[in-house]
Amino acid sequence: MTRTPHNDEPAQVVLSAQSPADAEAVLGTLRSCFASDRADGDTPHDEPSQPGHPTVWTENFETSEVRGDVREGTQPDAPVTVNLQGSPLAVDRLRDVLTRAFAVRTEGTVSGDQEVELQLVLESPDNG
Secondary structure (H helix, E strand, O other): OOOOOOOOOEEEEEEEEOOHHHHHHHHHHHHOOOEEOOOOOOOOOOOOOOOOOOEEEEEEEEOOOOOOOOOOOOOOOOOEEEEEEEOHHHHHHHHHHHHHHOEEEEEEEEEOOOOEEEEEEEEOOOOO
């Protein structure tokens, strides 16, 4: 079966981080290059019932168009686990941006018929 090309290339990012600042370092970098389903100013925040524990954040990105260059800025204080899920092209575009901004270690990948899931661990290049 041949996949019909589409102009849109959505992908889901699910990440686990120790702090909202670390989550925002990653998600903000992706938002600097791709459209997101989050409103401006909708940034990660702590859940009062789980302080000090890793929290999971989810955001969807439209990867068909890369806008601008990778944002220079905040690096995570602790490693951040990121799962990318979408078409191979969408996941490759997200991974490309992340590897330009962070030290990236690939933890695993699962490929389906038309979708791929990739798990990465991101660190600050200075601390990796």
